[in-house]
Amino acid sequence: MSVIKLSDIVKRYQSGEETVEALKGVDFHAERGEMVLVTGPSGSGKSTMLNIIGLLDTPTEGTVCLDGLDVTNFDVDELTEQRRSSLGFVFQDFHLLPMLTAVENVELPSMWDRSVDRRDRAMELLKIVGLGNRLTHTPAQLSGGQQQRVAIARALINEPDILLADEPTGNLDQETGRTILEEMTRLKQQENIAIIAVTHDEQMEAYADRIVTLVDGVIQS
Amino acid sequence: MAWRNLGRNRMRTGLAALGIIIGVVAIVSLGMAGVALQQQATSDLGSLTNEVSVSAGADSDEDGVTEDQVEEIESIITDAQVIPQKTNSTEIETRSGNAYVSVTGVTNASALYDVSSGTAPDRLETGALISNSTAQELGLEVGDPVAYEGQLYRIRGLIEADDGFGGGGRGELVIPVSGLRDQQYYDSVTIITGSGDTAEATADRLEERFNVDGRDEEEELQINTFAGAQESINSFLNTLQLALLGIGSISLVVASVAILNVMLMSTIERRGEIGVLRAVGIRRGEVLRMILTEAMFLGVVGGIVGAILSLAVGFVMFNLITGDAIAVLEWESSQYLLYGFVFAVVTSVLSGIYPAWKASNDRPVEALRG
Ligand SMILES: Nc1ncnc2c1ncn2[C@@H]1O[C@H](COP(=O)(O)OP(=O)(O)O)[C@@H](O)[C@H]1O
Ligand SMILES: [Mg+2]
Numbered sequence: 001m002s003v004i005k006l007s008d009i010v011k012r013y014q015s016g017e018e019t020v021e022a023l024k025g026v027d028f029h030a031e032r033g034e035m036v037l038v039t040g041p042s043g044s045g046k047s048t049m050l051n052i053i054g055l056l057d058t059p060t061e062g063t064v065c066l067d068g069l070d071v072t073n074f075d076v077d078e079l080t081e082q083r084r085s086s087l088g089f090v091f092q093d094f095h096l097l098p099m100l101t102a103v104e105n106v107e108l109p110s111m112w113d114r115s116v117d118r119r120d121r122a123m124e125l126l127k128i129v130g131l132g133n134r135l136t137h138t139p140a141q142l143s144g145g146q147q148q149r150v151a152i153a154r155a156l157i158n159e160p161d162i163l164l165a166d167e168p169t170g171n172l173d174q175e176t177g178r179t180i181l182e183e184m185t186r187l188k189q190q191e192n193i194a195i196i197a198v199t200h201d202e203q204m205e206a207y208a209d210r211i212v213t214l215v216d217g218v219i220q221s
Numbered sequence: 222m223a224w225r226n227l228g229r230n231r232m233r234t235g236l237a238a239l240g241i242i243i244g245v246v247a248i249v250s251l252g253m254a255g256v257a258l259q260q261q262a263t264s265d266l267g268s269l270t271n272e273v274s275v276s277a278g279a280d281s282d283e284d285g286v287t288e289d290q291v292e293e294i295e296s297i298i299t300d301a302q303v304i305p306q307k308t309n310s311t312e313i314e315t316r317s318g319n320a321y322v323s324v325t326g327v328t329n330a331s332a333l334y335d336v337s338s339g340t341a342p343d344r345l346e347t348g349a350l351i352s353n354s355t356a357q358e359l360g361l362e363v364g365d366p367v368a369y370e371g372q373l374y375r376i377r378g379l380i381e382a383d384d385g386f387g388g389g390g391r392g393e394l395v396i397p398v399s400g401l402r403d404q405q406y407y408d409s410v411t412i413i414t415g416s417g418d419t420a421e422a423t424a425d426r427l428e429e430r431f432n433v434d435g436r437d438e439e440e441e442l443q444i445n446t447f448a449g450a451q452e453s454i455n456s457f458l459n460t461l462q463l464a465l466l467g468i469g470s471i472s473l474v475v476a477s478v479a480i481l482n483v484m485l486m487s488t489i490e491r492r493g494e495i496g497v498l499r500a501v502g503i504r505r506g507e508v509l510r511m512i513l514t515e516a517m518f519l520g521v522v523g524g525i526v527g528a529i530l531s532l533a534v535g536f537v538m539f540n541l542i543t544g545d546a547i548a549v550l551e552w553e554s555s556q557y558l559l560y561g562f563v564f565a566v567v568t569s570v571l572s573g574i575y576p577a578w579k580a581s582n583d584r585p586v587e588a589l590r591g
Contacts, residue, residue: 056500056586077505084502091589095497099225109501158502 009062040214088155145176237483244476245527248469252557255462278440285406326401339378349374355392496588516573524565
């Protein structure tokens with residue numbers, strides 16, 4: 001069964017008088033252990049689709065199934081629970097909290113949860129992404145590539161089924177971008193997760209299992 | 222977490238805390254000032270307001286308070302000192318000059334008079350007390366003799382100048398009651414009670430006993446208290462206290478607005494971060510609690526620092542107004558420390574509610590976009 005499945009998704013934005021149709025009937029799915037790249041020109045609806053997959057936004061029409069569970073009509077708090085348990089996010093500009101150390105940033109998603117202590121797993125994940133000796137550094141003391149690795153470790157702390165990345169290499173140079181992609185490929189197998197990444201980065205295509213191209217809110221096949 | 226968020230923008234946190242501290246100090250010290258003034262005013266008046274003075278009434282057959290009436294008063298009033306006095310006036314002559322003084326015959330001199338040197342006996346049976354000023358005028362000292370109606374009295378103490386009202390400019394000579402045995406009746410009876418309120422109650426009991434006879438009212442004894450003065454002073458002080466607290470409340474409102482502003486600014490500034498928290502699965506309630514905790518930390522720290530500063534201000538104020546700095550610790554004034562602290566915490570949390578609610582309900586997609 002697909003870990004995520006979008007069926008006939010339409011997303012419209014209403015801004016004043018104008019209605020923008022960002023997605024015009026999109027079908028999409030991803031499986032565990034594969035990396036799917038989403039490409040397409042700017043404004044074609046890539047971020048919009050990723051936000052719907054990530055349960056950060058809800059579609060105007062269509063259904064969203066997470067591991068067979070129809071979450072289309074979930075309310076805000078139910079969606080939060082699903083994000084917490086099944087999804088990991090990596091953003092273009094990292095979005096680490098500046099006053100927390102690397103290991104605390106990784107623990108962040110479970111920081112309010114007293115029932116589990118993720119400190120060990122957080123340190124383990126930082127070791128996996130090659131930051132075993134930077135545990136107590138704050139984001140300001142880390143390079144861009146290192147910050148993005150911390151973000152990846154954070155995305156994995158709750159053992160998600162899906163890792164979502166919107167332009168993960170967008171703010172990194174070619175070389176650093178490549179190491180991040182290698183890291184993600186390794187983790188995809190190790191953790192058996194689906195990775196869905198939006199990108200403009202040509203070099204990323206070499207790492208993808210499948211490439212989906214969006215043009216004007218429609219998937220090209 | 223909350224703690225570190227506050228630590229991040231020290232300047233802003235510091236300013237917010239300062240707002241709270243100023244609010245607390247304003248409320249507490251104004252409240253304490255009211256208490257200090259009240260205490261000082263009461264102690265200035267205290268020697269008069271707790272007294273009841275009794276003299277012959279308009280309908281009395283005698284021109285004084287009789288021995289029987291004194292005994293009757295004593296039998297009713299068991300919880301206060303009853304001090305009958307006879308008064309007259311005379312001219313004292315000494316080698317260095319003459320002085321007119323009022324003469325008081327009293328047994329329990331210590332209850333009525335404070336002496337600056339010598340002693341005021343509980344039972345004055347021999348000897349006399351004389352006003353300081355008169356003694357100085359006439360060059361008299363403790364141990365010197367004074368004559369009244371042919372009888373010599375040795376001075377046993379000098380009466381301190383009375384700083385309440387009454388007394389007048391005239392000097393006073395205090396001798397045993399036996400020295401005025403020509404006068405059959407007492408001119409007045411002073412009853413010294415514990416407070417203004419008991420004086421009032423005592424006066425009522427005496428009125429009831431002596432001046433109300435069935436339906437008729439007859440003034441057998443004239444009974445006076447200074448309660449009226451006490452009352453008008455109390456009501457003035459209450460007004461003053463309200464005015465002080467009013468000023469305090471204004472600073473309170475200003476402080477709340479400052480806290481609200483700081484919390485609002487800090488959540489707006491961190492919108493993206495809060496969006497990240499929500500995106501990675503932090504619940505709305507958890508974000509709410511985090512921001513409220515920050516507000517509460519601010520309130521607690523501001524409240525504690527404010528209370529400490531207010532205590533210092535209180536010490537200085539009590540020292541200046543009443544001369545007794547330690548009195549600030551008594552509950553009557555120290556309760557304002559508690560109020561100030563509670564105010565700081567409560568307003569901080571209240572001011573945090575709106576920003577916290579706003580931040581936790583912000584949609585993460587929008588927050589992340591910027
Ligand atoms: N919140 C929004 N309100 C109005 N229009 C939006 C909003 N978000 C995206 N859009 C529009 O939807 C279209 C797709 O945007 P987006 O998904 O961000 O594209 P991409 O990520 O492929 O560049 C664009 O035309 C954009 O202007
Ligand atoms: Mg985009």
